[in-house]
Amino acid sequence: MDEIIQVRDQYYIQASSCLADDRTRVLKQGETFAVHDCRGDIQPVGRGEQGLYHQGTRFLSRLEFFVNRQRPLILSSTVNNRNELLAVDLTNPDLVLGDRQVPRGSLHLFRSKFLWNRCCFERLRLVNFAPDAVEIELCFRYAADFHDIFEVRGMRRRKHGRMESPKTGPDRVTLPYLGLDGCRRRALLQFAPRPDRLSAEEASFRLRLAPHEERSIYLTVVCLVDEEDFDLPAFDRGFDASLKRLEGYRGKNCGIETSKQHFDEWLNRSLDDLNMLLTETPQGIYPYAGVPWYSTAFGRDGLITALQTLWLNPDIARGVLAFLAANQADSHHPKQDAEPGKILHETRQGEMAALDEIPFGRYYGSVDSTPLFVLLAGAWLRRTGDLDFVRQIWPQVKKAVDWIDRYGDIDGDGLIEYHRQSADGLVQQGWKDSWDSVFHADGRLAEGPIALCEVQGYVYAARLAAAEMAEQLGEREMSDIQRNRAERLRELFLRAFWNDELGCYALALDGEKRPCLIPSSNAGQSLFTGIAAPEHAERLAERLLQPDFFSGWGIRTIAEGVARYNPMSYHNGSVWPHDNALIALGLARYGKTRQALKIFSALYDLAMQVDLQRLPELFCGFRRLPGQGPVLYPLACSPQAWAAGAVFMLLQACLGLDIDARRRTVCFRHPVLPDFLDQVTLRDLRLAGGRISLRLTRYHDDVGINILERSGKIGVTVIK
Missing domain, CATH: 2.70.98.40 (Glycoside hydrolase, family 65, N-terminal domain)
Structure with missing residues (x-):
């Protein structure tokens, strides 16, 4: 063995x-x-x-x-x-x-x-x-x-x-x-x-x-x-x-109070887990990925954690963006899977990293950190309106976009692929980075270069974010180019990845452009980035909540019964809280807040069952049975940053919360609250130099919103 x-x-x-x-x-x-x-x-x-x-x-x-x-x-x-x-x-x-x-x-x-x-x-x-x-x-x-x-x-x-x-x-x-x-x-x-x-x-x-x-x-x-x-x-x-130190971190967050003590315990534990994982760097605070195995800066984990908490505390996103900009690859280094403009996958200290016994001293073997960096920069600008900071990291954003164009598209077909260069690096370079996580319907492993489903969505959203930033910075030509490339990518993605019989997008395309026809949670993340077609979103919302996908505790990484399915595996049948949170926010994006609620309720039930109300990195994908708790994964990190951040993205999803600093508005699109929450109070939500406190109250199938306090010109919009 x-x-x-x-x-x-x-x-x-x-x-x-x-x-x-x-x-x-x-x-x-x-x-x-x-x-x-x-x-x-x-x-x-x-x-x-x-x-x-x-x-x-x-x-x-x-x-x-x-x-x-x-x-x-x-x-x-x-x-x-x-x-x-x-x-x-x-x-x-x-x-x-x-x-x-x-x-x-x-x-x-x-x-x-x-x-x-x-x-x-x-x-x-x-x-x-x-x-x-x-x-x-x-x-x-x-x-x-x-x-x-x-x-x-x-x-x-x-x-x-x-x-x-x-x-x-x-x-x-x-x-x-x-x-x-x-x-x-x-x-x-x-x-x-x-x-x-x-x-x-x-x-x-x-x-x-x-x-x-x-x-x-x-x-x-x-x-x-x-x-x-x-x-x-x-x-x-x-x-x-x-x-x-911990009180200082807490003071930066929007306060959240609810009518449910047990839910508040989950919220507070998640918040305190994030504060514990925050680490001071020369560029600002950075959420280290998890203890014990990943107590270091990971690009993908930090970026997603920053997205989960952006509405709550933009300072985390600023620290992540500044750190990753300072550690962006500036040359071609095959042993580190590094190319100019590429964003860090992880960095390690210790004897083995110093001696190059492992390639992770500074390692760039992830295909998604770079588009997620651009995506987060655009989301930061929308949330804060801080064009000065975006201007500071704009050279690194442009280099990241250039990496997508020059190195991300290996074969020039318009899709973004990966293929490792380092003999010691990661074989799979998406978020599911187990060696056996990308495969065909018959169980055969896919040969690269591999184009992952969710990565195309990340790049689509990154191009739109780059276009918006470029427009605000006066670079109209770049803005137009990125919008056009985003639209072309979306058209190509919809043709190449959708499978009507499967009822969702394919997991990936292999090096021969053959689709890996596996129903996977990767397809659900296409909702998060907005690359999915509305008619496909309807099918996906239904498909992801069917019993073979939805365990009762959350959506599995792959559906029950397909090749290589194993509910005890790391990526082939387990349930990951951060993955579910991204899918829930995607469902809300397409107006499916009630489907997002089902995920929210399942993870709430999970939090009530686990030690310290702390969601682990992942847990096993066995079906939920009456009177029985979840089956834990034995080697999961706990705490894990993006598992801790999941509750804040889930709350954002069910409230349909969107913050636009340029328009100085807080918007709630199709807000709903789960049955276990009668009331949610948001205190001192910072926006455009002002603050606002709001109370949301559930009335049967409706949500009422009252403004408790407001300083500065901040508008509130509700779309039913």
């Missing part, structure tokens, strides 16, 4: 076993993230992803806590509402201390953890509720393997760097590693108070607690890269800084 994985897809994420309780607790801040078990420990078990990571490297591979050499009993475990603090309540098991017994539940142990400035801070607070004094030993065991994230995912390396001799002091341990890239990485563990015993593997404390006495132990783990010295902040000061 390993040989199959290595030959067909070397970037497959391997899973060798499963935990009895595989609930993990995730924290992230900046370039640092941590994956703990529900006790707050880090263990080399289960899927093997637990650890403390910084810049693509695992700095801590083990951190286990014991009471008298036994694991404590768990009472509760959660990441708090703002996602900055892991809180775990523990108690002692039954203990025998000399000639006496300490019954379980005598000690309360509270672990609180957070990340700030490449440090993982922990406070362990103990309270003795026994009637007598208790003498106990507390122990932390730890280890560092300094594995690259791709090693953790299952890739094998021929050579590794060198673990250097640990250094211990009265209250600290340093675990150093010298990588093959010449970089020295160190995990520094600092304890307060000083442990009674301290070694390179273990720190132990002997404590005597009187009845109701409280004591605290602090542990800070610092991830150091080549630095010799580090100014370690105190626990409280670090926590205050972390909290201030």
Whole structure:
């Protein structure tokens, strides 16, 4: 099996076993993230992803806590509402201390953890509720393997760097590693108070607690890269800084309140997940794709997340556009699948990227990031009216359009195709980038160059966006050219992709221009971009909600029963929240808000079933059965940026919300609200230098809209 994985897809994420309780607790801040078990420990078990990571490297591979050499009993475990603090309540098991017994539940142990400035801070607070004094030993065991994230995912390396001799002091341990890239990485563990015993593997404390006495132990783990010295902040000061950062992000968003507490919990968890994944770059904030496997900047993920949240907070889109403009390819580099004007697929730090053992240090192997970049730039301008910023990135937008014309259309037929140049790059370069995700009706894999259904829509929308931006910037000739090319592409797409018997657009065209006649969610995304013909949209709206497509929890990536269908696969039968949100917004675009509601309601039900009301990256496509919850995909990232952003696009879809800064209007087209929402309040929606607050109320099959507050000249239009 390993040989199959290595030959067909070397970037497959391997899973060798499963935990009895595989609930993990995730924290992230900046370039640092941590994956703990529900006790707050880090263990080399289960899927093997637990650890403390910084810049693509695992700095801590083990951190286990014991009471008298036994694991404590768990009472509760959660990441708090703002996602900055892991809180775990523990108690002692039954203990025998000399000639006496300490019954379980005598000690309360509270672990609180957070990340700030490449440090993982922990406070362990103990309270003795026994009637007598208790003498106990507390122990932390730890280890560092300094594995690259791709090693953790299952890739094998021929050579590794060198673990250097640990250094211990009265209250600290340093675990150093010298990588093959010449970089020295160190995990520094600092304890307060000083442990009674301290070694390179273990720190132990002997404590005597009187009845109701409280004591605290602090542990800070610092991830150091080549630095010799580090100014370690105190626990409280670090926590205050972390909290201030998250509150700053929250203050930029339009406030959303509803009549349904459970829905608000989903909203708030999604918002806080996005805030946690936001990472400061020199160009602005960027939503890293997901933890643990994709905690880095991905072009496609960042662009779609920015589109999902554009109405809510345009600052995210600005940061994404600025970052991707600054990292646009400027030359032809086959090993990176780079061509002039192409937009980034992903960027990675870490030893394997530095040594080119993987091509992802800066990798451009996606066919859709470039048109999505142009599409988002146009959507940003419509949402904000900020022509000055568009003028700043206009050279990069024009280069992206030039890439579409010169490199995207490999064979000159007017469609956009992909074919990898790098031997180590991704075989499939659309959003479904599994090696087996593009195939014919008989199951045969499609040979490239491949023209994907949804990518033609992205390019169509990108050309229209470029035309609008060019017009506002006074470049009339470019505007006319792009509008004409968009229309020609649409005509070509409708002829080449629609299949009447299938009732939807083909998944793709292969290198011989033969259609892959697979009913797929890719066809649904054609509604999002507006490339679909109105008569096809009618058929699609019906087709996508039939039982073979719609599982009851959402629309599957491919319909049940076709070749290669597997509800447990990554892309061939699973359900992805972001995909469903794009389809829902597309349905609303064609006036199908009630069909969009069905998707919205299904994902709401899902959110009520999953841990922390956090939608995962994807889940299995099994049919929804009465009294049973969804079947989770074992290796899904959670949190994942575009899964967190799905709820905001779903809400936009059912409200038919469109914001036009030039006309200073907020428009609601065919607004509807699901049965579980009687009321939605939008507070401080920013537009053209002003703000507006609105309340939407459901009246049977109608929605009433009231303006609560308004500053500036902002109009509200409702189209029934």
